Amino acid sequence: MRHLFILLLLISISLNAQTNQYQISFDNAVHHEAKIKVSFPDIKSGKLHLRMSRTSPGRYALHEFAKNVYGFKATNSKGQPLTITRPDPSSWIVSDHDGTVNIEYILFANRGDGTYSQIDETHAHLNIPATFVYAEDLKHRPIEVNFDVRDDLNWKIATQLEKKSGHTYAAPDLYYFMDSPVEISDHQIKEFEHQNQTIQFVLHHPGTEAEFDAYFNQVKEIVKQEAAVFNELPQYDYGRYTFLACYMPNVSGDGMEHRNSTILTDVESLANGGMKGNIGTVAHEFFHGWNVERLRPEDLEPFNFSEANMSKALWFAEGFTSYYTGLILRRANILSETEYIEGLAGTFNYVWNSPATVYFNPIEMSMQAPFVDAATSVDPVNRENTFISYYSYGSMLGLALDLELRLKQLNLDDFMKLMWNRYGKKEIAYSVQNIQQSLAxxxxxxxxxxxxxxxxxxxxxxxxxxxxxxxxxxxxxxxEESYFGASVTETNEGLKITKNTFKNSPAYNAGLDKGDIIQQIDGEALNTTESFKDYISKQKPGATVKVEFERFGNLKTTLVILVSNPEYKIRLTKNPSKEQLKNRKLWLDPK
Known part of the structure; x- marks a missing residue:
């Protein structure tokens, strides 16, 4: 027994020695800086290649987080400086070490959302890829991170990471670490048990306890209705799922799913529109705990932290999740039948009145994600005519599939259960062909x-x-309603066309383009968007209006032939049959 105890002790010591240790402190939070230290022990190779991620779980485009890292230093176990080289903008190679590499750097972080990090005196909102360097060769090692919180600001730590002791948390490997956002702030927490697991809601906001209570009651109904779609919750690590909600004036609106948690950010407080405006993101991101986190496209596995991630299945992973977002709000009695049905019209018109279907199908729209998913570019693009969001496109296809299945006395809920049991529950990645085979x-x-x-x-x-x-x-x-086909905004020079005109719209066919400034229509100066809309509304479809506009400093004229407004309204039938009401009830009522 003694020999076995010593062997186990030696194994334990060996494993601990191979744990990568991180520490982050926030003394200069007022200027959005964090000081970060990392220790990589027991390095076998002569050079250690370190990186900052270029993307983040749940995001598909590149974000180049290394741009916010400076003051980068490397030392060995004795504190002696080591040689650092830069093979590319996101990497550092450290050589001549003694088996230990200690790193120190400063991070600037001032965007609070589902991708970036934000540090100020209200919070330390941390997305791990945007915060910490990593070593790809050591990705299977466990990680411990110590958050040196600001006690003077009453900061507390909330994360899906496993708590070890005090302010120290752990991840079993690099991927889990990268997928585990952290909210450090003076936040509130509410939680409840569902199916023997804990659902925890962390809220950082300037509101009241009563507002939180009302919001949390809605969250509980969403959790119950979404669990009913799949007949069960996923098996969360450590038996807990954590919403990390930050509704503060200094953040950027976003939502981002993770394996056992989600980030929710918005500038609207619960008292200032957020009670209704933010709850949809709660429903969307929680549904991702099944659909995309565990029921996962094969082309997102393994997730690549150094390149863009492209998937052919986002119309299903993101789009069907978007369909369920509104449907769940209805089933949870957060939206009325009328609100839900009439609310479908905006997405319906965006998708089916777009000229982009000529160029790309839903799979190809999904493959555009690296160009549009919070991606940045300086050159103009023609997205108005070439792109439909896979969120919206997939949402409308989810609606169509659900109704087509219901014509056969089937439903989308049961199909999602089938996909869950075949792939998600077993965490087997699927292909587009697998979705088709499962539907068959x-x-x-x-x-x-x-x-x-x-x-x-x-x-x-x-x-x-x-x-x-x-x-x-x-x-x-x-x-009977006329349609011009251009978005305009008021400027001192006149009404400026702010977007590319839709292909084959009246404005497009008349040669009007983004940046043109409308001076007159039929000799009348229309200086406000209201006067513009009012004038067009008084014309009959088929009427021709003469538009005088300025382009590049030159006055031009063109004739615009108006057409009928292509937009649809979606509304409840006035006198539905008993059969229609029964079908609607089966579709929309709580489960």
């Missing part, structure tokens, strides 16, 4: 083939008019 298993080969050939591999529009009849809903389009 659930609804029949012919049904699956038709849906995918028409709406996934192609860009056809489902027959929503017929589908909506099932649940007593109408799709209405006005033929």
């Amino acid at each position: 298993t659930y609804a029949g080969t012919e049904f699956s083939k038709n849906f995918f050939n028409n709406y996934i591999y192609s860009s056809k529009r489902p027959d929503y008019t017929e589908l909506f009849k099932l649940i007593g809903v109408e799709l209405v389009q006005s033929k």
Whole structure:
């Protein structure tokens, strides 16, 4: 027994020696700086390659976090400086060490959202890829991180990381560490048990306890309704899921899913529109705990921290999640039937009135994510005519599939259960073909083939008019309202066209473009957006208006032939049948 005890002790010491140790402190939080120290022990290779990530879990574009790192130093176990070289903008190579590499640097961080980090005297809002350097060769090592919090600011730590002691938390490996955001602030916490697991809501906000109570009651209903879709919660690590909500005036609006937690940020407080405006993000991100975190596209595995991540399945992973966002708000009685049904019109019009379906199907739209997912560029793009968000496109396809299945006495909930049990629960990554095969298993080969050939591999529009009849809903389009086809804003020079005009719209066909400044229409100076809308609304579809506009300092004229407004309204049928009401109830009522 003694020999076994010594062996186990030696193994324990060896494992501890191979734990990468991080420490972060916030003495200069007022100027958005953190001081970070990292120790990499027991290095076997002669050179240690360190990196800052270029992307973040849940994001698909590049973000170049290394730009906010400076004062970078490296020493050995004796505190002696080591040689540092830079093979590329995001990397450091440290050589001539003695088996230990200690790193020290300063991080500037001032964007609080689901991707970046923000440090100030209200909080330390940390997304790990935007905060800490890492060693790819040591990715399987456990990690411990000590957060040297500001006691003078009453800061507390909230994260999905495992608490070891005091302010020290642990991750089993690099990937889990990178996927574990941290909110350090003077926050409040509420929690409840569901299916023998803890759902914890951390809220950093300037509001009242009563507001938090009301909001938390909505969160609980969302959790219950989403668990009902899959018949169970995922098995959370450490038996806990944590919402990290930061509704503060200094953050940027966002939501980002992680394995056992999510970040929720917005400038709206619960008292200032956030009670209603932020709850949709709660529903969306929590649904990701199933759909994308565990029920995961194969082309996102393994996630690449040094390159953009492209997936063909975001129409399902993000889009179907978006469909369920509104549906869950209805089932949780946060939205009324009328609010939910009429609210579908905005996304419906954005998707099906877009000229972009000519260029890309939903799979190809998904593959555009590295260019649009909070990506930055300085050159103008033509997204108005070439791109539909896979969130919105997939949401409308989720609606269509749900209604088409209901025509067969089936439903999307049960199909999602099938996908969950086949792939998500077992954490087996899926392909687009796997989705099609699973739909064939659930609804029949012919049904699956038709849906995918028409709406996934192609860009056809489902027959929503017929589908909506099932649940007593109408799709209405006005033929009397005129449509110009340009977005304008008021400037001192006149009404400026602020976006690329939609292809084949009246403004587009008349040669009007982004940046043109409208001076007159039919000889009248229209200086406000209201006067512009009012004038166009008084014209009949088919009417021709003469537009005088300025481009590059020169006055020009063109003729715009107005057409009927292509936008649809979606509304409840006035006198639905008993069968329609029954179908609607099965679709929208709480589960």
